[in-house]
Amino acid sequence: xxxxxxxxxxxxxxxxxxxxxxxxxxxxxxxxxxDNTFVLPARDDRAVPEGPYHLGLSIRDKRLVFDVNTEAxxxxxxxxxxxSPFRQVVKDYFQICESYFEAVKTAAPSQIETIDMAxxxxxxxxxxxxxxxxxxxxxxxxxxxxxLFTLICVLHFGG
Numbered sequence: 001x002x003x004x005x006x007x008x009x010x011x012x013x014x015x016x017x018x019x020x021x022x023x024x025x026x027x028x029x030x031x032x033x034x035d036n037t038f039v040l041p042a043r044d045d046r047a048v049p050e051g052p053y054h055l056g057l058s059i060r061d062k063r064l065v066f067d068v069n070t071e072a073x074x075x076x077x078x079x080x081x082x083x084s085p086f087r088q089v090v091k092d093y094f095q096i097c098e099s100y101f102e103a104v105k106t107a108a109p110s111q112i113e114t115i116d117m118a119x120x121x122x123x124x125x126x127x128x129x130x131x132x133x134x135x136x137x138x139x140x141x142x143x144x145x146x147x148l149f150t151l152i153c154v155l156h157f158g159g
Contacts (some may be wrong), residue, residue: 010058028150039139
């Protein structure tokens, strides 16, 4: 059972999200819990507690923190990642999302589709960066990485 069954975002100190961001978060959480792959590989000859896992995501001291526990609340792993590699892609993602949300209101379908393709490309780039940063710590499929990147953006939005 190498998967996430519960996610907690520590967004207590963030400003309230816009309706669009709240919807992105809701969809990402739902989709992630429905289908994900999250494997903690053995490290330094230590046994890895088996999943399924509960994941806590937060930003502490300008670092992205992954707290991973088993369903029995046993510590499985904790990772601290620098936010620096994510800054530009998160900024680009929010800018293209803003353009997309505005375009949906008034633009022609072909313009909306073009912006959405660009949005997906930036999203893919963010998930690729996430997978690179977690290499050797967590193995995940591309869809799980995409959905986690969305949640990182939600946290980064106010952080």
